[in-house]
Amino acid sequence: MTRYMSSLLPALSRGVTLLAVMVLIALLPWISGRDPAASILRARMGDQNPSPETLAAIREQLGLALGPVEHLQRWFVNLLHGDLGHSWISGAPILPGMIKALGVSLTLMSAAFTVALVTAALLCWPTLRRGLNGQDTRSSGLLAASLTAMPEFMLSALFLVVFSVWLDWFPPYGWQGAMHIVLPAFALGLPGGGLLGRLLTNAVAATFHERWIATWAVARFTRAQIARAVLRRSLPALMPQIGMIIVAMTGGAIAVEQVFSIPGLGRAVLGAASAQDLPALQGGILILLLNALAIGVIANLVRVALLGRALGLGALPVATIAPRPLNRRLWIVPVLVLVLLVMLVALGLPRDPFTSSYLRLQPPSIALPLGADGLGRDVLARIAHGALSTIGMAVVVTLISLVIGLAVGLMPRLAIGPIEITKATPPTIAALIVVAAMGPSAMGAVIAVTSVAWAPLAAHTAALVSEIRAQPHVRIAPILGVGALRLIPRSILPAIFWPVLRHAMLRLPGNALALAALGFLGLGPRPPSPEWGLILADALPYVERAPLAVIMPVLALALMSILGVSLASLTRR
Amino acid sequence: MTSLLCVRNLSLSYPSPRKRWRRSAPVVALQDVSFDLAAGERLGLLGMSGSGKSSLLRCLLALERPQAGHIHYQGRAVAPGSIAALRWYRRAAQYVPQDPIASLEPRMNVAQLVAEPLLRLGGDGDIARRTEEALESVGLDHRFLSRRPDELSGGQAQRVAIARAIATRPALLLTDEPVSGLDMTIRAQVIDVLRELSNTHGTAIVMVSHDVSIIAGLCQRAMVMEQGRLVEDRPTPELLKTPQHPHTRALLEAAPPLVTAA
Numbered sequence: 001m002t003r004y005m006s007s008l009l010p011a012l013s014r015g016v017t018l019l020a021v022m023v024l025i026a027l028l029p030w031i032s033g034r035d036p037a038a039s040i041l042r043a044r045m046g047d048q049n050p051s052p053e054t055l056a057a058i059r060e061q062l063g064l065a066l067g068p069v070e071h072l073q074r075w076f077v078n079l080l081h082g083d084l085g086h087s088w089i090s091g092a093p094i095l096p097g098m099i100k101a102l103g104v105s106l107t108l109m110s111a112a113f114t115v116a117l118v119t120a121a122l123l124c125w126p127t128l129r130r131g132l133n134g135q136d137t138r139s140s141g142l143l144a145a146s147l148t149a150m151p152e153f154m155l156s157a158l159f160l161v162v163f164s165v166w167l168d169w170f171p172p173y174g175w176q177g178a179m180h181i182v183l184p185a186f187a188l189g190l191p192g193g194g195l196l197g198r199l200l201t202n203a204v205a206a207t208f209h210e211r212w213i214a215t216w217a218v219a220r221f222t223r224a225q226i227a228r229a230v231l232r233r234s235l236p237a238l239m240p241q242i243g244m245i246i247v248a249m250t251g252g253a254i255a256v257e258q259v260f261s262i263p264g265l266g267r268a269v270l271g272a273a274s275a276q277d278l279p280a281l282q283g284g285i286l287i288l289l290l291n292a293l294a295i296g297v298i299a300n301l302v303r304v305a306l307l308g309r310a311l312g313l314g315a316l317p318v319a320t321i322a323p324r325p326l327n328r329r330l331w332i333v334p335v336l337v338l339v340l341l342v343m344l345v346a347l348g349l350p351r352d353p354f355t356s357s358y359l360r361l362q363p364p365s366i367a368l369p370l371g372a373d374g375l376g377r378d379v380l381a382r383i384a385h386g387a388l389s390t391i392g393m394a395v396v397v398t399l400i401s402l403v404i405g406l407a408v409g410l411m412p413r414l415a416i417g418p419i420e421i422t423k424a425t426p427p428t429i430a431a432l433i434v435v436a437a438m439g440p441s442a443m444g445a446v447i448a449v450t451s452v453a454w455a456p457l458a459a460h461t462a463a464l465v466s467e468i469r470a471q472p473h474v475r476i477a478p479i480l481g482v483g484a485l486r487l488i489p490r491s492i493l494p495a496i497f498w499p500v501l502r503h504a505m506l507r508l509p510g511n512a513l514a515l516a517a518l519g520f521l522g523l524g525p526r527p528p529s530p531e532w533g534l535i536l537a538d539a540l541p542y543v544e545r546a547p548l549a550v551i552m553p554v555l556a557l558a559l560m561s562i563l564g565v566s567l568a569s570l571t572r573r
Numbered sequence: 574m575t576s577l578l579c580v581r582n583l584s585l586s587y588p589s590p591r592k593r594w595r596r597s598a599p600v601v602a603l604q605d606v607s608f609d610l611a612a613g614e615r616l617g618l619l620g621m622s623g624s625g626k627s628s629l630l631r632c633l634l635a636l637e638r639p640q641a642g643h644i645h646y647q648g649r650a651v652a653p654g655s656i657a658a659l660r661w662y663r664r665a666a667q668y669v670p671q672d673p674i675a676s677l678e679p680r681m682n683v684a685q686l687v688a689e690p691l692l693r694l695g696g697d698g699d700i701a702r703r704t705e706e707a708l709e710s711v712g713l714d715h716r717f718l719s720r721r722p723d724e725l726s727g728g729q730a731q732r733v734a735i736a737r738a739i740a741t742r743p744a745l746l747l748t749d750e751p752v753s754g755l756d757m758t759i760r761a762q763v764i765d766v767l768r769e770l771s772n773t774h775g776t777a778i779v780m781v782s783h784d785v786s787i788i789a790g791l792c793q794r795a796m797v798m799e800q801g802r803l804v805e806d807r808p809t810p811e812l813l814k815t816p817q818h819p820h821t822r823a824l825l826e827a828a829p830p831l832v833t834a835a
Binding site: 471472473475476478479480481482483486490491494495 | 634636655656659660663667668670671672675676677678679680689690693694737
């Protein structure tokens with residue numbers, strides 16, 4: 001009986017969480033506290049003050065006079081009939097347009113995923129070759145880290161300027177043919193490919209430290225056979241991550257579609273958010289979530305198929321790299337980057353980031369090292385102040401999500417639903433929900449990114465916990481009188497803390513970028529606050545005349561990302 | 574002689590793994606297994622892989638609940654339960670694992686490892702002194718106290734695992750292939766340690782093995798399992814000399830010739 005209960009628990013957890021999210025989405029208009037009728041009127045009639053009679057008429061017409069419970073009931077019944085309602089702005093039914101947009105987004109994402117796979121394979125190749133030659137498989141991973149550090153919105157802008165405006169190789173925007181897909185696919189696929197390549201390299205390097213490699217080599221297995229076995233051993237642990245990378249693309253696609261004017265789902269949802277068209281927003285978010293959820297489920301199925309019964313039988317050890325003496329020169333990179341960042345901040349902090357005391361787009365000089373932005377504000381000052389605000393927010397997000405991730409991940413089966421649904425929610429989508437509920441703000445951005453940033457850490461924790469629990473010294477614990485609770489500080493936390501902390505550190509730049517992306521899309525801190533995403537968005541229109549204003553925040557983000565990654569590689573063991 | 578352990582009509586089956594979304598018949602691990610164990614008696618449990626001997630051990634360790642039948646230790650029922658509810662039984666019946674190094678928590682030193690059951694299960698007297706006593710009785714001195722599992726040889730690690738198991742002075746040791754991972758000379762030493770403990774403290778031992786020579790060297794009595802059933806249960810010398818069941822004969826023939834001479 002209990003056996004059946006415990007096997008039902010994950011399914012129950014998934015169901016309850018999915019239901020909770022659907023209810024949250026369905027009730028968005030009520031949670032926002034915004035009068036739906038008022039936002040419709042604003043869209044249709046501009047800023048005129050509506051009379052109570054007009055408002056009541058519109059409420060009646062749209063059936064908005066219903067209370068939340070009746071609305072919920074109706075929304076779900078309509079959903080079962082495949083009816084997502086009608087747009088408040090255009091009055092057109094939502095589902096057909098959204099499905100068409102989804103098709104566009106899926107095409108873009110499959111092209112981007114191909115780019116990511118090729119990138120990852122290229123990044124992993126040297127490690128695989130060294131491992132097969134019996135050499136040390138350590139790699140700095142700095143190239144991969146730098147790729148991961150390139151946010152989609154920044155790459156999009158960069159490619160747009162370089163390849164469309166300057167070189168004129170590709171069309172700048174639109175969605176008419178094969179040429180239109182190249183730049184967006186690379187902008188969307190390269191960061192994911194960098195992350196995937198880095199994870200794959202780490203996993204392959206760890207696998208090459210396992211003893212069976214030597215046995216196989218001695219037994220004259222061919223290099224191709226060993227390479228295949230190493231990949232088969234390394235891939236299952238990565239499947240959830242691959243799922244997450246694809247899901248992250250659904251979020252990144254929003255920015256890419258926005259920059260390249262691609263009529264995809266992300267752009268439709270962003271448009272609905274800025275127009276306060278809540279039915280379209282609800283429908284779009286729902287489709288984005290279901291899409292991402294399906295990706296996660298598929299990734300999990302592939303993992304189970306790859307692992308077979310090994311996991312359940314407790315016969316699968318954790319692949320770990322044996323501790324080795326640290327290379328002293330590894331310190332140089334983070335120290336150098338830290339010095340650069342500190343110098344940037346130290347130089348810029350005393351300056352004033354808000355006053356427009358210079359000429360618009362004034363070129364750099366000794367008094368104004370990085371020039372002025374489009375409003376005549378000091379770029380150096382804005383970047384330095386932005387560093388404190390963006391990194392500060394990212395550190396807060398990372399620490400909170402580390403704590404939540406560890407706590408939730410310790411209950412793998414109960415937590416499976418929240419983890420899966422949250423992993424299926426890119427920060428941009430979470431921000432759309434938060435913005436719909438409380439309007440754009442720095443606090444909202446932190447809440448939005450934290451609300452999704454804990455999930456990968458929890459998933460990692462849960463995967464490690466289930467592997468640790470399969471080890472003999474943990475399985476014997478009940479016989480020694482060590483209970484489940486005491487096992488956590490005794491065996492589980494010490495074994496998982498460093499890998500998960502390392503993972504969190506790896507994600508610090510990602511969190512900073514997510515915050516910057518929200519700022520860039522207008523879903524985070526409001527102008528005139530100096531925030532890296534906002535600075536970039538402000539500078540983009542002038543990129544041809546004042547490229548430094550674009551490059552500096554990008555460079556700062558990349559620097560910080562390299563700092564995070566190189567520090568994390570030092571804390572390995 | 575009153576029995577220490579009384580096992581009656583144990584039956585256990587596992588749901589079979591799914592194949593193509595369809596469940597086939599459950600896998601039968603134990604079928605109507607009954608036996609008694611006297612205090613101080615050393616019992617060997619022989620059988621091929623999948624014969625049910627490890628499942629029986631899991632039931633005896635109160636890790637698995639049989640679908641039918643019961644186990645009594647000195648008249649008290651033994652069944653899976655909370656740590657607190659089983660504390661009395663864990664003190665009385667301890668376990669020596671198969672893979673000694675992997676079953677020792679790598680972050681703890683030998684002193685902490687051996688003291689752990691004393692702390693968790695409760696034991697009277699000075700824990701530090703009883704830890705050293707336990708280590709002495711397996712032939713390890715105080716120099717080992719501060720070592721960690723990765724600084725121990727396989728034989729030393731198994732001695733530490735035995736010391737940990739006997740720290741609470743149990744009357745019953747359950748063990749699953751305790752020497753299969755060790756080389757020949759070390760095997761004999763570890764078996765000697767177990768025999769010595771059993772003789773001096775009157776500790777009963779149930780040892781699972783597929784290796785007849787190990788059982789012949791330690792146990793007065795041996796049982797043979799096949800497909801979840803007990804097919805033979807006799808004193809070891811008799812069983813070795815005149816195996817009754819065809820399965821037992823097959824097991825003996827598979828053993829190295831050295832055994833029958835011993």
